Amino acid sequence: MKQALVLYGATDLGASEFSADILWATEFKVPDPVLFVQIEGRKVLFASPLEVERARKEANVDEVLLYSVIRGEQEKQEHQLVSYLKMEGVTHVTIPESLRYSLASLLSNHFEISAVRSPFGKERSVKREDELQEIEGAQRAVERAVAKGIQLVRESEIRGDELWHASYDHPLTSNDLRSCIDGDLYIKGYLGIDSIVACGAQAADPHCRGEGLLRPYQPIVLDIFPRSLTSLYFADQTRTVFKGEPSAMVKKMYMAVLDAQEQACMLIRDGAPTNDVMQCAVNILEKNSFPTSLTEGAVYGFIHGLGHGVGLEIHEAPSVGRSGEIFQEGMVVTVEPGLYYGKEIVAEIGTIPIGGIRIEDMVVVTKDGCRNLTQFPKSFEEMVL
């Protein structure tokens, strides 16, 4: 039995069939999909005439083969791959579960197929030193940009239910704050993609980008996860800030989430089960009497996983939830509990108002614990601007 791994995809930002695995394995940026084959550790790339010369110069592979010429002749390319694999004596092919069906079904006509979630996902989840540096660089950029955004809110003045800043001829909006943050990131070479600046009821929806006026005394969730425009590595950070002290119940929510966030971080170490860390956060939020419901018509509380790996994808392995994965030294993960109430909830603890709180750091797992890659403040006092 001779085995080959087959991947297919492009590696440029915004390409439709983006493959973080191919980018990771080849370090080659290419806007249209290419075929990648690995046989017994030997890496081969099939490239079109348009890319073949550049691939030979830039791709970190053992060989670059030219494949057939005319765009649109996908089938020919795929048959060329089958011939190549047969010539090499391959009998078994490993593919990612996400491989395009047309290619996977062709391969399955000729070879034994095993589909795995992400062939390099496990290797990619443990970061090399140079990858860590890219991610930390992105994280520093996030912190500078968010500090700038927070300064804007701090300098603003509460007038009625609006925030006014001397540099703007209108009350401050989510867009103003997002432009300030994303603009600073872009100048430094990072792209904020759908950066979240969500206030009040919008903060109750974890993926709501936020728009319209910012309000005093309400949570403003700043979830910033930019990507390096050169290396394509991500960073990820969330802070929830307030212009003016919020209600006692919202402060309670903040303190519960912060407690869950900090205690979960303390459980992370090489060998720890991710599920336990998730459960720790769930328990603390419950202990603080903030209810969670995940049934149709009543989705509220802590409604997402605790965190995820960060690298060439914003969400990659490991998943810190109920997936049963184990932390390994060198993994980079977010720790981001949150509470979300899209409607007022009458609970044991009292009436919980509409709104949301999320606090997120990014850490790297070490032998005995974890190192927090996020240096940004998160105490309640420092978040009241």
Added chain:
Amino acid sequence: MKQALVLYGATDLGASEFSADILWATEFKVPDPVLFVQIEGRKVLFASPLEVERARKEANVDEVLLYSVIRGEQEKQEHQLVSYLKMEGVTHVTIPESLRYSLASLLSNHFEISAVRSPFGKERSVKREDELQEIEGAQRAVERAVAKGIQLVRESEIRGDELWHASYDHPLTSNDLRSCIDGDLYIKGYLGIDSIVACGAQAADPHCRGEGLLRPYQPIVLDIFPRSLTSLYFADQTRTVFKGEPSAMVKKMYMAVLDAQEQACMLIRDGAPTNDVMQCAVNILEKNSFPTSLTEGAVYGFIHGLGHGVGLEIHEAPSVGRSGEIFQEGMVVTVEPGLYYGKEIVAEIGTIPIGGIRIEDMVVVTKDGCRNLTQFPKSFEEMVL
């Protein structure tokens, strides 16, 4: 027989399994993959608890269903889909060829499967008025930004084999010019992704991004294809410029490419075969004695297709090459012949130096011809700065 279309993917910029089809069909932006089902014109989205409320507010679909809760339980979600389709009495399922293998093979265990290239690709290729406006808006942004970049080169001074501009303490580089162009785009809400500013030998490689010093008398290829950060529609334009008049042979190359570009444009109209338009460009370049070779070890000349559709993907249907497609009123396509010589070639016409030329406009097909969406100059005289 009852039929369903099944799609799977995310719709945010930079998402790994980006689906332009889902974005087009739902107008819903979502960072993690969702399931999209269409049965007899009725559109249904399966969303996680994290997205379900937002999907109900924002997605242009008939129904949003909640699917199982915990991240990482992909299989459960997929089985939920199978149950749903059976309940609806579905017997045949259409999927995109690019659908992830795990989902496609599960569906094929329960239903008759037909895989098509891009289920909405053909519909998407003919643009609605609002889509045209998005694309034209992006094109206007390209033109403003490229004009700024060209101004920078125009204002610079030739000193030896370098270009010097008063605002820089070093000779002008590809990066300087790219930053000038991309920075202007970003301020206007567009993202230049790997914008090409490639000079001299780098211009001989169509997808080389370009780096290092810009040189006088050499072709500088400016291929700018940004994406709206809000709507995700692209535009695409290439100009080849020179600081100082190039050699007579390079001018000849430019004139041949321009002739091919303009004559190809004149053949485009509703009902015309794309292959004929491609062949027209091939013929003109041949007639001008510029040779093309696409064999291993000797890839040069006109080495790519003449053009491609532009919309929510930078390369989408139709392909203007040898795919046999037919132009239809409302299609937006690029027309971008090029000549590339990575080594000196001794040809009938004389010795062709190392370098590349590409000229690209974006047009919309009309009943009787096409309307050029690109208003930027392209005469040789105007490209010598």
